[in-house]
Amino acid sequence: MGKPKTIIEKVWEQHVVHREEGKPDLLYIDQHLVHEVTSPQAFEGLRLANRKVRRPDLTYATMDHNVPTKNRDVVKDEISRKQMETLRKNCEDFGIKLADMFHPDQGIVHVIGPQLGLTQPGKTIVCGDSHTSTHGAFGALAFGIGTSEVEHVLATQTIWQDRPKTLNVKVEGDLGPGVTAKDLILAIIAKFGVRFGTGYVMEYTGEAIRKLSMEERMTICNMSIEGGARAGLISPDETTVEFLRGREYVPKDEEFDRISEEWLALATDEGAVYDHTVTINAAEVEPQVTWGTNPGMGVPVSGATPRVAESDNPYEVERALEYMGLEENQPITSIEIDHVFIGSCTNSRLSDLKKAAAIVEGKQVKDTIKAIVVPGSFSVKLQAEKEGIDKIFKEAGFEWRDSGCSMCLGMNDDIVPVGGRCASTSNRNFEGRQGNGARTHLVSPEMAAAAAIEGRFVDVRHFAGVAL
Amino acid sequence: MEAIEQHEGLVYPLNRANIDTDQIIPKQFLKRIERTGFGQFLFYNWRFNEDGSLKEDFSMNDPKYEGASILLAGENFGCGSSREHAPWALEDYGFKVIIAPSFADIFYNNALKNGIILIKLDEAQIKEWQNQSEDGELKLSVDLPNQTITDEAGKVVGFEIPAYHKEKLINGWDDIALTLLMEEKISEFENGAQA
Ligand code: SF4
Numbered sequence: 218m219g220k221p222k223t224i225i226e227k228v229w230e231q232h233v234v235h236r237e238e239g240k241p242d243l244l245y246i247d248q249h250l251v252h253e254v255t256s257p258q259a260f261e262g263l264r265l266a267n268r269k270v271r272r273p274d275l276t277y278a279t280m281d282h283n284v285p286t287k288n289r290d291v292v293k294d295e296i297s298r299k300q301m302e303t304l305r306k307n308c309e310d311f312g313i314k315l316a317d318m319f320h321p322d323q324g325i326v327h328v329i330g331p332q333l334g335l336t337q338p339g340k341t342i343v344c345g346d347s348h349t350s351t352h353g354a355f356g357a358l359a360f361g362i363g364t365s366e367v368e369h370v371l372a373t374q375t376i377w378q379d380r381p382k383t384l385n386v387k388v389e390g391d392l393g394p395g396v397t398a399k400d401l402i403l404a405i406i407a408k409f410g411v412r413f414g415t416g417y418v419m420e421y422t423g424e425a426i427r428k429l430s431m432e433e434r435m436t437i438c439n440m441s442i443e444g445g446a447r448a449g450l451i452s453p454d455e456t457t458v459e460f461l462r463g464r465e466y467v468p469k470d471e472e473f474d475r476i477s478e479e480w481l482a483l484a485t486d487e488g489a490v491y492d493h494t495v496t497i498n499a500a501e502v503e504p505q506v507t508w509g510t511n512p513g514m515g516v517p518v519s520g521a522t523p524r525v526a527e528s529d530n531p532y533e534v535e536r537a538l539e540y541m542g543l544e545e546n547q548p549i550t551s552i553e554i555d556h557v558f559i560g561s562c563t564n565s566r567l568s569d570l571k572k573a574a575a576i577v578e579g580k581q582v583k584d585t586i587k588a589i590v591v592p593g594s595f596s597v598k599l600q601a602e603k604e605g606i607d608k609i610f611k612e613a614g615f616e617w618r619d620s621g622c623s624m625c626l627g628m629n630d631d632i633v634p635v636g637g638r639c640a641s642t643s644n645r646n647f648e649g650r651q652g653n654g655a656r657t658h659l660v661s662p663e664m665a666a667a668a669a670i671e672g673r674f675v676d677v678r679h680f681a682g683v684a685l
Numbered sequence: 686m687e688a689i690e691q692h693e694g695l696v697y698p699l700n701r702a703n704i705d706t707d708q709i710i711p712k713q714f715l716k717r718i719e720r721t722g723f724g725q726f727l728f729y730n731w732r733f734n735e736d737g738s739l740k741e742d743f744s745m746n747d748p749k750y751e752g753a754s755i756l757l758a759g760e761n762f763g764c765g766s767s768r769e770h771a772p773w774a775l776e777d778y779g780f781k782v783i784i785a786p787s788f789a790d791i792f793y794n795n796a797l798k799n800g801i802i803l804i805k806l807d808e809a810q811i812k813e814w815q816n817q818s819e820d821g822e823l824k825l826s827v828d829l830p831n832q833t834i835t836d837e838a839g840k841v842v843g844f845e846i847p848a849y850h851k852e853k854l855i856n857g858w859d860d861i862a863l864t865l866l867m868e869e870k871i872s873e874f875e876n877g878a879q880a
Contacts (some may be wrong), residue, residue: 235867240849243867245874255768257718268861271871283716296716303718347767347791363769363795364720373864375871408814411703412761415790443762447790511703511764526812533702626712635735647707647765649730 254346324594334464353450414446565593688857694754702759703867763792
């Protein structure tokens, strides 16, 4: 055997079509996911140049960003309607499979890829969306691209990429009871900042990561981009193999046994060297709440907003506090909210919904709060309804919606009004993200559920009636 | 993409770090299916009030920066979403050059593909020019082949840019056409991978 390698190097090397000194590598792409917002100009470019889609069979499209989450039949917004119509036409013209708004496989692109088994270890996966890093949970090399790159991949099934540096994000110890994968990734970004991953592909390693379910791993990898890394991944193991067994686009029977051996062999070798390593102790992580306007501005729920004068960047902290309408050194548990959003490609899978439902069961959402649950895919929604989870939410006073991106970025009607304050299970708390002038606090589904009941942030570990 | 070698222009200093693509072009403007016309929406929520009137306290609305084509910004410029609408908006507004201590990875690639020159410089130099530009008016001239920026006082500052990106910018090459020249290698790879 040669030199020990990381999974990042192994997957990369397997996909190099062309390499030349002083230039990026030309990488082959195994799976291209497409949605309505970042693709129209790419297809237009193909048409203008009289080009075809090289591998429609490796391309899969859905509508998620601006689909309505109620009353699907009427897309009130004319431009949204046109954008979706354009995708439908493009998929027809170029022979690409499309899960449109009414298709049983529709959902947020990063939820349906894994659900259908399109996402597999060792694949290179791209999508015109920065949270493509989600698919890294399976040991795929998955990253977001811009529209010119979407066009490039459509035309050539390849992409030019600088070889990344490798970053080991080592999670030691175990997560405490009631502390979730979302808390862990928020704590990682709070500790190391929003640019520690720039120029790197991250691999999450350590015992705590091994113990996570696939859905929890997706939550972690999803937010790699919030730490600055285009891609973040986790070496595949038995948990990965079991999740994929039997899924629609995964090989069957003996072929599955053979390919799962290949998948497991991709895991980072003992003794492989990374360009850089950072370490965090999972046991020290508490439930997190962001207080500011980037995902790195987060603290434990027992904490408070920073003191301006004592912070590293007083100017930014002051501006963020002002936008958020918060005082310095304000206890997190004193922050009252008026919106709750449970959804997005970070936290809208069945297990997320179940965990949040367990918190709200038999309780009532505070009457000043508008709370919505938006399942990540049509199939998640159906499954949840089969298990009666929709009822628990509805009885507690949540609205139960159809799947899509929804209030994560408010491109459809689901927006937080000016000055509104939302406990959100999504991944970005940028100014105006959920609506112009809206204030976003990123939390786990459990924390969002508890906040919906109490009307303010509480430590879900001490939340009445919850046995942890 | 248009070829670009030299550029001389007025500076607009935006002294903020971590400017994300949601700020550069808010999501309500992502619904267009064209590539052009995004400039009017650049930094929309910073430039305009709810009712569409100009926010006077936002520096970009100061008439002295009208026609600026060189943007000076803080570190991690362009973080967040992969939307190429961000460079489209910057380019359409008239920015040809962006100078910052660092750029987010995806934005960096997207901007280069649209013929915007991205230059990483150390913070102290950016600060110096930022101050000059805020106090008066500053023009810089960028020479891509020689990798230098010259200010009005005659100060010359060198910068690094990967040779490969430089070559593409100077020639205005179409990436796809270049890649399609490798058609044979791609097919070979596909056949090998499927064997
Ligand atoms: S849920 Fe939010 S973050 Fe995820 S793909 Fe949709 S808009 Fe992007």
